[in-house]
Amino acid sequence: MSFEKREIKKGIYAQVEVCPKCLEEFIDLKEHEKVYREYYSKAFKSGNSLAVRIPKELADKIGLQEGTPLKIGLGDDGKITIEARA
Structure with missing residues (x-):
C-alpha cells in the first residue's frame, strides 16, 4: 500500500x-x-446575519483574502453561489 x-x-x-x-x-x-x-461547518450568527467559514485551502486556491469583494447569489436550483470579484 x-x-x-x-x-x-x-x-x-x-x-x-x-x-x-x-x-x-x-x-x-x-x-x-x-x-x-x-x-x-455550520452557519453561525454574526450580528444580525449568518456567516460561514471558508477553509484556508479553498480560499488559497482562488486567491480569496480578508477584504476580497464577493458576489453572493441564489441560483434557480436553490444553491448559493459565492464568487470572488477582481
Whole structure:
C-alpha cells in the first residue's frame, strides 16, 4: 500500500491509502475526521446575519483574502453561489 494525496471530491483533498494491485483507495478514520472538520461547518450568527467559514485551502486556491469583494447569489436550483470579484 502507498499513501497519496488525492482529490476525493471536487476541491476536497485527503491523504488516502492506495492498493498497488487494484488501485482502490482507502481513507482512515483520522483523515476522514480531518477532512470533515476542514470542509463542513455550520452557519453561525454574526450580528444580525449568518456567516460561514471558508477553509484556508479553498480560499488559497482562488486567491480569496480578508477584504476580497464577493458576489453572493441564489441560483434557480436553490444553491448559493459565492464568487470572488477582481
